[in-house]
Amino acid sequence: MNQRPQKFTAVKGMADVMPPESRLWQKVEAAARGVFGCYGYSEIRTPIAEPTELFRRGVGENTAIVEKEMYTFEDRGGESLTLRPEGTASVVRAYIESGAFLSEPLARYYYMGPMFRRERPQKGRQRQFFQIGCELLGVDSPIADAEVMAMISQFLSESGAADVTLEINSLGCPDCRPSFNAALLAFLKKSESKLCADCVRRLERNPMRVLDCKNEACAELTKGAPSLPDYWCETCRAHYDEVKRALAAMGVAYVENYRIVRGLDYYMRTAFEFTTTKLGSQNAVAAGGRYDGLVKSLGGTDVPGVGCALGVERLVLLIEQNKEPLPAEDLIFFVVMGDRARFEVLPVIQTLRRDGVRVEWDFAIHSLKSQMRRASKLNAETVVIVGDDEIAKGVASVKDMRSGEQHEVRIKDLPQHFVQVDI
């Protein structure tokens, strides 16, 4: 039996980003670099894999991520490594390892790159997914929290994302959260039998999640539940109020949502999400918050931090819905007839490209019509035609595809012609 060669497909939950979609990604990345730069952030690039223990301690032993979603493997030296499920732990590790936390504790980093979580893929959720994130370390001022939100907000709007809402909350601190959790747990225990199966499980794990349940019975039940703000300590309340004050001063719109919860253990006080209703069930485009204890728990000194992470796949889905037409290409297409013309024109094309002009042409010997069609399809601004007639005269026909006007330029003058026109 003759076997066909095996067809390969991308690993489940790991998608290719093909053109023209990749242009949108570049646009998003460029917007991030631009905006984050304006806020004083510098890029940090950390490895894609870390010691497993970093995430166990950094993200939290009892989180869904650590319990069942990590890509963990043993390398050939016997060390347990994990493909990063999120960015913050790595950034904090690098911050500590480099000694930056001692020499220059105030640091602003941004990163972009793939993260890995082994979940069941669905709309806006991949196993390998791309995050853009920022971390502001060494500042405990609530204004820093607000500044991060303002920056993400600006980035989202410059990327072309519409219909995004900023929701804020405070999760309390190690001093006051336990009392809220105890009160909530006591309240929920009373009606445990009426809760859905998922929520019964949440009682053990993270009672605050019950507040977020979409089940109607649960939502009804939690209407009279203890409210987070009633349990904030003075410090947390003051911090929260100051965040709101700063947001107002910066002109950043927000809504308060006391039911926002965090899936990672390191968050305290400020928690926020940028949400949308346009992505199916994945409503969070970006999310972040304050994590004052994390640096210390990973072996540094007691440096506070606040950060945010943003899902690029989700953002791109959002931008695509706005259907902004792609701008016309700044492209010169060379239509060449015959081998003689081809080699006549080759040095010209090379010169133009070295000058930074975008040039395309057809390698195959196609008819003039076919090459024109291709130029048109590529949305070329200008077409340069070189055939036997032109060769005989030492000229090229230069055609403006918008107006259809055409004139002759000497072949050797072409580079100068286009460079001058462009400037």
Add this chain to the structure above:
RNA sequence: GUGGCUAUGGUGCAGCGGCAGCACAUCUGACUGUGGCUCAGAGGGUCGUGGGUUCGAAUCCCACUAGCCACCCCA
């Protein structure tokens, strides 16, 4: 991990027991050297995989695999 839906040229789909089709895309021509519009033609598919029922299966049945959507969780 659980559930629902789907699987037919590159892409999107029709066909639901009797010769595998349409649209878009690709290529060619009408226009012997001038694009977008129009028209004509061409190439391209072991109908996801494996088994079963049947004279005959893309079509009916079973299993598997993959994809999508939702739950869970999260960016």
